[in-house]
Amino acid sequence: MGQPPLSQRIQRLERELGIRLFERSSRHVTITHGGTLLLAEAREILTRSEALLATARRIRDGESGLLRAALPPDVSGETIAALLADFADRQAGTELELHELTTAQQLDRFGAGALDVGLVHHPCDVSGLEIGPLLRRELGVLLRHDHPAAQLTDVPLAALTGHDLVLFPRADAPALHDELLTTCARNGYTPTAVRHGQSPSFIRGLILSSQAVAFSPRDTQPAPPHPQIIWRHLAGTPLAWRHSVAWRQGHRDAAVDAFAEAVTQALWGTDTVSMDQPLPPLHLRPTAEYWL
Amino acid sequence: MTRTQDHIRTAFADAAVTGWLHACDIDTGAEVGLHPDHPVVTASVHKLCLLVALHQRAEQGDFDLTEQIEVPPTGRTFGLTGLGAMLDPARVSLRDAAYLMMSVSDNIAADLLLERVGLDAVNRTTTQLGLAHTLAVHTFRQLLDTIKKDAGPSGTRALSDPHTITRLTALDPARTNRSTPRDMTRLLSCIWRDEAGTPDHGAAIRRLLGLQVWPHRLASGFPFDDVHVAGKTGSLPTLRNEVGVVEYPDGGRYAVAVFTRAANTAATLPAADAVIGTAARIAVDALRAPRTRRRSGT
Numbered sequence: 001m002g003q004p005p006l007s008q009r010i011q012r013l014e015r016e017l018g019i020r021l022f023e024r025s026s027r028h029v030t031i032t033h034g035g036t037l038l039l040a041e042a043r044e045i046l047t048r049s050e051a052l053l054a055t056a057r058r059i060r061d062g063e064s065g066l067l068r069a070a071l072p073p074d075v076s077g078e079t080i081a082a083l084l085a086d087f088a089d090r091q092a093g094t095e096l097e098l099h100e101l102t103t104a105q106q107l108d109r110f111g112a113g114a115l116d117v118g119l120v121h122h123p124c125d126v127s128g129l130e131i132g133p134l135l136r137r138e139l140g141v142l143l144r145h146d147h148p149a150a151q152l153t154d155v156p157l158a159a160l161t162g163h164d165l166v167l168f169p170r171a172d173a174p175a176l177h178d179e180l181l182t183t184c185a186r187n188g189y190t191p192t193a194v195r196h197g198q199s200p201s202f203i204r205g206l207i208l209s210s211q212a213v214a215f216s217p218r219d220t221q222p223a224p225p226h227p228q229i230i231w232r233h234l235a236g237t238p239l240a241w242r243h244s245v246a247w248r249q250g251h252r253d254a255a256v257d258a259f260a261e262a263v264t265q266a267l268w269g270t271d272t273v274s275m276d277q278p279l280p281p282l283h284l285r286p287t288a289e290y291w292l
Numbered sequence: 293m294t295r296t297q298d299h300i301r302t303a304f305a306d307a308a309v310t311g312w313l314h315a316c317d318i319d320t321g322a323e324v325g326l327h328p329d330h331p332v333v334t335a336s337v338h339k340l341c342l343l344v345a346l347h348q349r350a351e352q353g354d355f356d357l358t359e360q361i362e363v364p365p366t367g368r369t370f371g372l373t374g375l376g377a378m379l380d381p382a383r384v385s386l387r388d389a390a391y392l393m394m395s396v397s398d399n400i401a402a403d404l405l406l407e408r409v410g411l412d413a414v415n416r417t418t419t420q421l422g423l424a425h426t427l428a429v430h431t432f433r434q435l436l437d438t439i440k441k442d443a444g445p446s447g448t449r450a451l452s453d454p455h456t457i458t459r460l461t462a463l464d465p466a467r468t469n470r471s472t473p474r475d476m477t478r479l480l481s482c483i484w485r486d487e488a489g490t491p492d493h494g495a496a497i498r499r500l501l502g503l504q505v506w507p508h509r510l511a512s513g514f515p516f517d518d519v520h521v522a523g524k525t526g527s528l529p530t531l532r533n534e535v536g537v538v539e540y541p542d543g544g545r546y547a548v549a550v551f552t553r554a555a556n557t558a559a560t561l562p563a564a565d566a567v568i569g570t571a572a573r574i575a576v577d578a579l580r581a582p583r584t585r586r587r588s589g590t
Contacts, residue, residue, distance in 0.1 A: 123556040125310050125530075126458050134454065175308035175555035178563065244454070279449040284559055286372040287506055289336045289397045289527040292440045292448045 067094050067255040070101040070109070070118035071263075074241070076219055083266035091258040103173065110248055117256045119263050122242040123175040130252060132245040132260045134276035135267055139215040139239040144207055145228045154235040158188030164212040165191035166203050180215070180239060187238050204229060215239055242276065243267070296578040300326050300571045307567035309532070309552040314473035315575035318481045318537070318545045322582075324575040328474040331425060331465035332551040335435070335526035336397045337533050338414075338428055338469045340479065343390055343500065345409050345417040347493040350386075357387040357496075361404060374398025387496070394500040394524060399432045406431050418475075421482050426471040435469065438462050439528070451529045452557045462528055463553075476535040476549035484537055484545060498522060501536065508562070510534040510548065513569025514576075530554045532561075534568050538576055542587075546579055548572040 014021050021035035031039070071080065080098075087096055101109065103124050109115035110129060122134065141160065143150045149159040165184070170177040184190065195212060197203055200222075206212040207229055221231050245260040267273045284291060304311035304326075314328035334341075350357045363375055363382040371377055373396035375384070384392070389405055392398035406414070411428050418426040430438075442460045443450045450456045461467045479488070483501075486494040501522035509532065511521040523536020535549040550571055554564045 122454055123308070123554075123558075124454075125553055125555045126454050127310070127463070127553060130458055131454060171306075174306060178308065179556060179558070182558075249458075279446065279452055282449045282452055282559055284372065284448060286377075286396070287508065287525075287527070287565075288372065288559055289399075289525065290436055290439065290529070291372055291376075291399075292436070292443060292451075 065094055066097060067091075067259060068097045068099070068109075068114065068116045069259050070099045070106045070115055072102055072106075072119060072121060072243075073100055074220070075119065075267075079266045079269075082269055083262045086262040086265055087259055090262060091255055094255045094258070096259070106246070110246070113248070115248075116251065117245060117247045117259045119243055120246045121173060121176060122244065123179060126246070128249050129246045130249050132264065135243045135264065135273045136240040136276050137217045137219070137243065137267075137273050138233070138237050139241065140218055140231050140233050142203070142207055142214045142216055143230050143232060144211055145230050147211065147213075147230075150230045150232065152232065155232045156188070156235040157184055157238060160184075160189045160191075160213050162192060164193045164195050164206070164210060166195050166197050166206050166212050166214040168198050169196045172198075183238055187236075217241060237277075296324055296574060297326050299574045300324075303567055303570045303574060304552065307552075307563045307570075308555045309564050309567060310555075311550065311552045311567070311571060312473050313548070313550045313571055313575060314477045315546055315548040315572065315579060316477050316481065317579050318484050318547055319543075322579055323477075324578050325474065326571075328549075329425070329472050331470055331472060332533070333463060333465050333526075333528065333531055334426075334469045334471045334476075335462075335528045335531055335533060336399075336402075336432075337471070337476065337524055337526035337535055339393050339397065339402050339432075339526075340476075340501070340524045340535065341414050341418050341423075341426065341428065342402060342406055342409060343394060343497055344421075344479070344483065344488050345414040346386070346390060346405055347489050347497055348417055349409055349413060351489050351493055355386065355408065357390075358385050360385055361389065361408075363400070363404065371399045375400040375404075391500055391503065395503045395505055397525060399436070402432045417488075418471075418479070421479060421488060423471065423475040423479055426475045426479075428469045429467075430469065435462055438468070451559070454557055457530055457557055460529060463531065473535075473549040473551060477547040480535060480537050480547035480549070484547065498537075508565040509568040510536045510538075510550070510572050511569065512566050513571070513573035514538055526551075529559070530557060532564050532568060534572075538572070540580070542583065544580055544583055546576045548575060 010021060019034040020032050023030045023032055084096070101118065103121045106115060106118040106120055107124060141155055149155045167177060167180065181194070195206060197206065203214045204226065207214060216231065218231060225231070245263050247256045300313055312327045312330045312332055314323065314325045316323040349355065360383050363384065365379060365381055374392035375382060376399050386405065386408065389401040392401040393405060411431065414428050439460060439462050443456055457463065482488040483494055483497050488494065501524060502520065504523055506525055509525055510523045514521050518541045520539040521536060523534050526533035530553050532554065533551045537545060537547050539545045550568045552564060552568060554561055
């Protein structure tokens with residue numbers, strides 16, 4: 001927009017609102033106090049109008065009333081039930097097409113424009129996405145009942161030294177796999193060996209027979225608990241699954257918002273979830289090539 | 293997808309990065325690529341374009357590369373290397389500033405040179421060499437300023453938050469200095485074939501690319517004392533790049549451009565650095581296969 005039309009638009013807006021938005025001198029333009037007070041609300045209106053346009057686009061594209069959504073396989077059945085009920089309340093006119101997809105599968109579908117919203121595990125490549133708040137599902141440790149650390153209420157990671165770790169296969173989520181091992185190392189636990197396995201029976205077998213340990217959220221523990229396997233908090237809660245709802249950049253609309261809200265509420269309601277922890281210090285090394 | 297492409301893709305996935313690569317034999321034009329025309333953020337890789345433009349303007353007689361520039365200590369707030377990390381007034385020649393820019397990615401030296409060369413001249417150079425998808429839209433200071441602004445009041449530590457990463461305009465090829473892997477191997481091929489300037493200038497540019505000190509990316513894939521690796525890295529939060537040339541004693545020389553984006557927001561990710569070398573090596577081995585087969589007589 002050229003300078004004169006912009007000035008005219010601002011003057012018209014000031015007349016309409018009945019307040020001055022900018023102080024103008026011959027050289028400078030500065031925003032007024034009144035203008036600053038209106039700014040946050042104006043931005044919000046712009047975001048809302050973008051959401052309206054996104055919804056309109058979906059209707060135009062013939063996808064009216066359908067939300068293609070995904071959840072990772074590790075969300076509990078109770079959480080899914082709660083979220084489906086809540087979503088139906090919030091967005092009665094929208095049909096929810098819900099898929100069980102890993103984070104990698106969700107990213108592929110986002111890239112192809114075949115998914116509207118999903119719950120992803122971090123770390124993941126967020127290019128082209130926007131994300132909701134990070135939710136943290138604390139991980140505790142599974143130990144054989146006679147492990148010395150089973151006597152503690154909060155187990156320091158370093159107390160696991162000397163024991164093998166059973167972890168999901170690295171190829172399933174290499175970034176998360178490496179991040180967990182780095183956090184273990186940072187907190188004084190470098191497993192003697194990492195043994196890859198996924199199924200509850202395999203993990204139980206290794207814990208019982210070879211005194212290996214495994215990490216797990218509390219909410220996935222069987223009730224009643226296994227008589228010989230104990231779940232314990234980790235001291236300082238260093239490990240967690242980090243989730244957030246994600247959607248394609250610029251494609252947020254009422255249905256996406258409703259799904260994001262329903263997922264967040266359901267996870268809060270049925271799982272041991274907390275908001276993300278404060279960010280730790282970050283020391284950039286010279287090879288980083290950037291600096292703030 | 294060929295076997296080589298599949299190997300490269302697997303290597304990237306294994307290192308938890310998304311990667312784009314182009315590699316070519318400088319003399320035969322044989323090539324290997326994985327999404328080689330995908331737009332990528334260049335970051336400090338663009339210092340290579342600036343270096344070529346600097347030499348072209350010197351060749352045209354616009355300035356002498358031995359000319360001294362005064363560098364006052366004020367305003368050196370953005371660097372962990374070179375002039376950006378020095379405390380006292382300094383005086384360097386244009387070509388020594390170029391050495392600091394290429395060997396340790398010195399941002400202060402780069403912007404001093406960019407002030408002399410001009411952003412337009414950098415873009416004229418890349419356009420004239422046929423790099424149709426390469427464009428510089430801001431100086432290195434301006435680039436870092438966009439990150440500072442997008443990161444907000446928490447500063448550096450906000451860079452490990454995935455929300456910050458989704459907000460950084462510096463990570464969007466449409467809104468920052470950009471290129472493609474194929475454009476970058478074309479530039480390197482021009483430099484190695486003396487098509488970007490006189491042989492003297494070409495030799496000076498190649499020398500500087502060979503003086504880069506970082507061992508962790510492209511060079512890590514070629515742990516061979518008789519193989520020469522010359523390159524320039526580029527990095528931003530979650531981005532790790534390097535473009536360079538690998539030369540074998542049998543005369544084989546290969547231009548490689550690797551651009552990556554990591555899933556993890558951590559600043560220290562040795563595996564993400566190393567996969568640049570791993571992927572480059574897979575590509576170069578594939579390009580060298582006809583040659584090595586011939587030599588072993590099979």
